[in-house]
Amino acid sequence: MRKFIEKALAKLPKLNHEQITSLIDLLLKEHERFEGVIDSLHEGVVVTDTNHRVMMINKAAYRMLPFSGGEHEYHLAWAVIIDRDISSWVERMLKEGNKAEDEEFYLEKSDTLNILSLTVLPLVRNRQVAGSIILARDITSRKRKEAKYRRAENLASLTTLAAGVAHEIKNPLASIGIHLQLMRREVEYQHSLTEESVCSYLDVLEEEIERLNGIVVDFLFAVRPMDTRMKREDMHRVLSDLLDFVRYELEEHKIELETSFKAQIHKAEIDQKYFKQALLNIIKNAIAAMPEGGHLRVSTYVSGGLLGIDITDDGIGITEEHMNKIFEPYFTTKDFGSGLGLTVVYKVIREHQGDISINSAEGKGTTFTILLPLPKGEHDLISWEEDGEIHYSHR
Ligand SMILES: Nc1ncnc2c1ncn2[C@@H]1O[C@H](COP(=O)(O)OP(=O)(O)OP(=O)(O)O)[C@@H](O)[C@H]1O
Numbered sequence: 001m002r003k004f005i006e007k008a009l010a011k012l013p014k015l016n017h018e019q020i021t022s023l024i025d026l027l028l029k030e031h032e033r034f035e036g037v038i039d040s041l042h043e044g045v046v047v048t049d050t051n052h053r054v055m056m057i058n059k060a061a062y063r064m065l066p067f068s069g070g071e072h073e074y075h076l077a078w079a080v081i082i083d084r085d086i087s088s089w090v091e092r093m094l095k096e097g098n099k100a101e102d103e104e105f106y107l108e109k110s111d112t113l114n115i116l117s118l119t120v121l122p123l124v125r126n127r128q129v130a131g132s133i134i135l136a137r138d139i140t141s142r143k144r145k146e147a148k149y150r151r152a153e154n155l156a157s158l159t160t161l162a163a164g165v166a167h168e169i170k171n172p173l174a175s176i177g178i179h180l181q182l183m184r185r186e187v188e189y190q191h192s193l194t195e196e197s198v199c200s201y202l203d204v205l206e207e208e209i210e211r212l213n214g215i216v217v218d219f220l221f222a223v224r225p226m227d228t229r230m231k232r233e234d235m236h237r238v239l240s241d242l243l244d245f246v247r248y249e250l251e252e253h254k255i256e257l258e259t260s261f262k263a264q265i266h267k268a269e270i271d272q273k274y275f276k277q278a279l280l281n282i283i284k285n286a287i288a289a290m291p292e293g294g295h296l297r298v299s300t301y302v303s304g305g306l307l308g309i310d311i312t313d314d315g316i317g318i319t320e321e322h323m324n325k326i327f328e329p330y331f332t333t334k335d336f337g338s339g340l341g342l343t344v345v346y347k348v349i350r351e352h353q354g355d356i357s358i359n360s361a362e363g364k365g366t367t368f369t370i371l372l373p374l375p376k377g378e379h380d381l382i383s384w385e386e387d388g389e390i391h392y393s394h395r
């Protein structure tokens with residue numbers, strides 16, 4: 001088809017009106033077919049010329065990317081995209097002429113969060129760069145699936161967990177067995193079973209069943225893939241809510257609460273339910289570490305482009321020997337601890353692409369530090385000044 005059109009074009013001066021009309025008609029059909037192909041792609045495609053002006057935008061790109069109203073053709077590509085992060089990235093990539101690696105962007109669209117992967121490719125024609133192609137892929141469902149199937153981190157940890165459960169359920173099962181035997185003996189040989197002793201046996205059985213149930217529930221929570229629903233939340237509000245919730249318990253244990261919320265940027269992509277559970281587990285441990293009362297300090301800050309949360313107690317501290325074990329499933333130094341509290345914390349923080357570390361001194365206290373990535377966009381609000389100080393600007 002192309003050869004035919006080229007030939008016809010070469011003969012253009014000799015063509016009559018009718019022939020020219022049918023040639024244009026042919027060109028139009030060819031163009032429509034080409035547009036049809038591009039519009040049928042699942043990927044968003046934006047084509048620019050060498051001056052970075054928009055030549056074409058396909059349907060998928062209109063679905064995925066936030067464009068300004070009005071005309072787009074012949075406008076600078078970054079000027080027609082209204083999302084600040086995407087626009088400035090596109091501008092940088094087009095101006096630098098780099099073949100960019102995929103870059104991920106988070107876009108809020110009618111209350112749901114979409115994840116886009118963008119790439120800029122050179123548009124090559126006759127071995128010459130004739131512009132650029134901006135490719136957009138919606139990777140939201142792929143990302144969700146990845147998160148869903150990120151199960152217990154490896155088989156080894158699952159084995160430890162299973163061995164732990166087996167160990168944990170042994171004691172309550174043995175206790176239930178013994179008490180049933182005792183009851184049977186009293187019924188069969190002595191006929192001395194009073195209402196009072198039946199009740200006391202039943203109490204023990206109930207208690208042990210409760211324990212078994214707790215073990216199973218905790219185990220399931222620790223191994224189940226988390227169905228996280230991330231939303232952009234104000235971390236200071238999340239922390240305040242949680243601290244309000246534990247305020248009474250802290251007072252009861254003569255623990256004074258100090259807060260120092262210094263993070264100028266305190267938005268984070270979190271699943272509030274899971275994240276609060278993780279923080280609560282850390283706070284419960286802190287309370288247990290201060291049997292005589294003490295201070296609980298919760299502080300936030302921004303460091304190296306990450307949101308930091310420190311939870312500090314001045315309790316008993318953790319020995320060096322225990323330090324390596326505390327995140328292990330079922331490791332506990334408590335008489336009635338499950339030892340799954342911190343296993344869950346670790347899992348939740350990892351699910352949030354975050355990191356957790358501990359600083360502890362025996363007899364002095366412990367600090368748990370959580371570092372979370374700042375959401376894209378929030379991140380750009382940090383600007384480094386020459387003196388190395390971090391300054392922030394708010395939109
Ligand atoms: N703030 C802390 N100070 C001192 N020791 C701590 C602190 N946090 C955790 N630990 C130690 O880590 C161990 C494991 O903690 P984890 O929360 O996983 O289980 P647990 O608290 O023992 O049991 P559970 O959370 O089910 O009540 C604790 O038994 C304790 O020895």
Ligand SMILES: [Mg+2]
Pocket residue numbers: 281284285337341342
């Ligand atoms: Mg605990």
